[in-house]
Amino acid sequence: MxxxxxxxxxxxxxxxxxxxxxxxxxxxxxxxxxxxxxxxxxxxxxxxxxxxxxxxxxxxxxxxxxxxxxxxxxxxxxxxxxxxxxxxKGPACHTGETSCFYRNLYTNEEKATGNMDIIHKLADQVQDRRENPVEGSYTNYLFREGVDKICKKIGEESAETIIAAKNDSKEELTYEASDLLYHLTVLLNNQGVTFDDLFVELTKRHK
Structure with a gap:
């Protein structure tokens, strides 16, 4: 200090x-x-x-x-x-909620279009699917099929992302890149890697 x-x-x-x-x-x-x-x-x-x-x-x-x-x-x-x-190391709020600020007073729906928090929510949801399988869940289907299937989907989504970029379509690229990020999230979870692990590695590279 x-x-x-x-x-x-x-x-x-x-x-x-x-x-x-x-x-x-x-x-x-x-x-x-x-x-x-x-x-x-x-x-x-x-x-x-x-x-x-x-x-x-x-x-x-x-x-x-x-x-x-x-x-x-x-x-x-x-x-x-x-x-x-x-x-x-656990919820900060005595109610068991992650944060004491879990109740919303006001949201401007036009401006509340999402931020980096959605990445953590996506990772948490994938983890929840793994721990609490849901019938008909595509995520659970990927986990059941295993790493080979997940990697196959990564390859497919990567190719579609490349095509979207070559088509010079922002809308198409946004959609395909989101698909790629979702499948990458499933792969990381399946292999025991977290986004926090990636943050550590990216920070080391930045420094």
């Missing part, structure tokens, strides 16, 4: 800390830290807070086992709020 930073704790000696999933970028929860909680977080690598109701330190997950392992801590322009990026 940069000791030259002068964080601005409020008159109660607290600073709000926003927890964010390091990989998915999903906001998980908001809590408060005092100096002691921040020091313990840095010492243990597990997100630790000050409970305003119990008047004591608490490490997220010490009861449930759903620890939040800290990757990085950023602070805002006024130095009065922390952004804590974590690797969650």
């Amino acid at each position: 940069n000791n030259a930073i002068e964080l601005k704790f409020n008159h109660h000696g607290l600073i709000p800390a926003v927890l964010q999933d390091y990989y998915t970028r999903q906001v998980l929860m908001v809590a408060y830290m005092n100096k002691e909680a921040l020091d313990k977080t840095l010492e243990t690598g597990k997100a630790t807070f000050w409970s305003r109701s119990r008047k004591e330190l608490w490490t997220k997950g010490e009861t449930s086992g759903n620890y939040q392992e800290v990757v990085a801590i950023d602070y805002d322009c006024d130095a009065d709020t922390l952004l804590v990026q974590v690797l969650p």
